[in-house]
Amino acid sequence: MLASPEYATGIPHRQEPSRRKPALVVPRGRMSLKRISEILAQGGGLEAEHLAGRGGPRALSRIREEICYAATHFFHFPAIQLAQSLQLSPSAISRILRRAQNRLMAEPCQLERSKGLLLAG
Numbered sequence: 001m002l003a004s005p006e007y008a009t010g011i012p013h014r015q016e017p018s019r020r021k022p023a024l025v026v027p028r029g030r031m032s033l034k035r036i037s038e039i040l041a042q043g044g045g046l047e048a049e050h051l052a053g054r055g056g057p058r059a060l061s062r063i064r065e066e067i068c069y070a071a072t073h074f075f076h077f078p079a080i081q082l083a084q085s086l087q088l089s090p091s092a093i094s095r096i097l098r099r100a101q102n103r104l105m106a107e108p109c110q111l112e113r114s115k116g117l118l119l120a121g
Contacts, residue, residue: 031118033077033085039121040066040114052087065100066114068093074118 031039034048041048044063050056051064064086071077079093086093104111 031075031121033071033075033081035121036071036075036118037067037085039117040070043113043117052085054088054092062103065096065103066110068096069100069104069111070114070118072097074115 037051038048041051041063044059044066046060046063050060051067067086068082071082072079079090079097082088083090083093088096104114
């Protein structure tokens with residue numbers, strides 16, 4: 001033992017530190033990935049059906065970034081599930097998330113708009 005018993009203290013159950021941020025609290029509980037996609041696509045003026053697959057105009061890529069960021073950071077969806085839903089590879093999702101984080105941190109108003117759409121949705 002590295003420390004004497006008087007200094008060794010345990011962390012109370014359910015109070016362990018975590019790097020995970022709390023989920024976005026929505027009035028009706030957890031949203032499905034499909035619903036998140038629909039809300040953010042409609043907010044961007046696009047159809048949710050056009051989100052799957054690669055390519056497309058920049059507006060479509062921006063919406064995909066917002067969906068990936070919201071799904072992982074607010075609702076804690078795994079990247080694998082996002083990849084299946086958007087018909088992309090997990091590495092593509094990682095790149096999208098990195099771009100989204102850089103863009104949304106530089107434009108906080110865009111992040112707040114996404115949060116507002118999801119809360120109102």
